[in-house]
Amino acid sequence: MARPAIVLIGFMGAGKTTGGRMFASALRCRMSDTDKRLQRRVGMSIPEYFAKHGEAAFREIEEEVAGELLERADGGVISLGGGTLQSERVRRALERHTVVLLHVGRATAWKRAKRSDRPLARDRAGFDRLYAERQAVYEQVADVILPEVDRQLLKPAVAVIAEA
Numbered sequence: 080m081a082r083p084a085i086v087l088i089g090f091m092g093a094g095k096t097t098g099g100r101m102f103a104s105a106l107r108c109r110m111s112d113t114d115k116r117l118q119r120r121v122g123m124s125i126p127e128y129f130a131k132h133g134e135a136a137f138r139e140i141e142e143e144v145a146g147e148l149l150e151r152a153d154g155g156v157i158s159l160g161g162g163t164l165q166s167e168r169v170r171r172a173l174e175r176h177t178v179v180l181l182h183v184g185r186a187t188a189w190k191r192a193k194r195s196d197r198p199l200a201r202d203r204a205g206f207d208r209l210y211a212e213r214q215a216v217y218e219q220v221a222d223v224i225l226p227e228v229d230r231q232l233l234k235p236a237v238a239v240i241a242e243a
């Protein structure tokens with residue numbers, strides 16, 4: 080039977096990519112990232128895709144990419160885009176994996192996310208609404224919750240979880 084993967088979830092700016100790399104290096108395994116895969120599949124960046132095709136089309140492809148990855152995973156580390164849990168297929172596929180929620184406060188999330196060109200981090204009110212809406216779902220599916228910590232503290236925390 081396929082082994083569970085470590086799956087990182089959390090809001091934009093939570094540090095899923097950084098945290099994922101740390102887990103992958105502690106466990107000496109590979110890391111996959113749904114945002115990166117999606118961009119490869121559609122041949123353009125996420126902001127470009129949003130601008131051309133809209134959010135609904137983005138969610139369909141995101142569900143496909145994340146669903147396939149989670150359903151086929153045999154060990155390894157997976158970092159999921161912040162909105163992937165909207166999909167029931169994704170939530171179901173998560174059940175056999177170890178899900179680590181990287182918690183991030185709203186202010187830090189905004190500060191980090193607005194620095195990059197994320198299509199859903201352009202207006203503060205919408206960002207805050209999304210943040211509030213999603214917290215319960217993140218917590219519901221998480222097996223482990225890591226509170227917001229800075230990067231120096233994240234590394235030892237990851238090492239402890241990776242060893243458990």
Ligand code: S3P
Nearest residue numbers: 090091092114160161162197198
């Ligand atoms: C999104 C999060 C982004 C990316 C897209 C939409 C979201 O990924 O998938 O911009 O809906 O929260 P990160 O969580 O890696 O920033």
